[in-house]
Amino acid sequence: MPKYSLVLIDEVETSLHPRSQRRLLRDLAERCRELELQIVLTTHSPFILDELPHEARAHILETSEVRTIVYGVSPEFAMTKMDDVPQYECDLYVEDKGSQILLTEILVGHARPELILSCRVIMCGTASVGQTLGIMVQQRRFPRPSCVFLDGDQANSTGCINLPGEDAPERVVFEALKQKNWLKVASRIGRDHAAVADACSAAMLLQNHHDWINNSATTLVLGGDILWQALCAEWANKCLAQQDAKKVVQAVEDALIGVPLKFVPKRPLPVEVSTIPTDANGNQLLFELYQNAVFL
Secondary structure (H helix, E strand, C coil), X not given: CCCCCEEEECCCCCXXXXXXXXXXXXXXXXXXXXXXXXXXXXXXXXXXXXXXXXXXXXEEXXXXXXXXXXXXXXXXXXXXXXXXXXXXXXXXXXXXXXXXXXXXXXXXHHCCHHHHHCEEXXXXXXXXXXXXXXXXXXXXXXXXXXXXXXXXXXXXXXXXEECCCCCCHHHHHHHHHHHCCCCCHHHHHCCCHHHXXXXXXXXXXCCCHHHHHHHHXXXXXXXXHHHHHHHHHHHHHHCCCHHHHHXXXXXXXXXXXXXXXXCXXXXXXXCCCCCXXXXXXXXXXXXXXXXXXXXX
């Protein structure tokens, strides 16, 4: 391949074992760095998508006879759109895995079972992606009812709902449970109460709250998601104010019956967003980072 070439490859995974698919993509990436190539390829393989950085993934999404190029999709999202999978009534978007677990536990603790079973919770990525999705919710551009939940430390944004608390989910949950001596978290994860209290309290001394879960989970010798789920379950059932839980559940119920979200900012928005940018051809530039969904 000559230097500075444009290389087009159709169905790059054809007849290749998954391991070979990954190795091929890594070799192509190395050639790109050496020869300053641009490679455009098509694929239906999750293994190929998984090897690509988020910004290199472009999914052609067709909704209501309109084709939109969606950048940054996860392999799970792409496979969901290309395969026959159950269709849920409502999609709930959150920023990351921690928020996904937190929202799930709020709904499990305070919503009707039939409401929970009709929803799936999808990680969308950063708060800025959530804000873009919120605009799409406000404009009713999704094919099914949708809600966007931002973390509590984010300013209110058009079409979005903030999770309970005025801070990051880790700080909200850890601090509330510490005040109540960690309640029954230990019994949920099968560990000694003193060990849980010591591990979680010590983790809170770390400057970066994103490290609290993994640090305390490592000390307790269990997975971070397992510990966080137990913490969120205790917090949602015994610390979360009833009126705050009702706001979350009501937002989902309203979305299902088509009641538009009333936008009342609690803090000024850092950037005024009124339109979604387009490229020279009029294609909307939606940098959406879809991740694996939790199916409730």
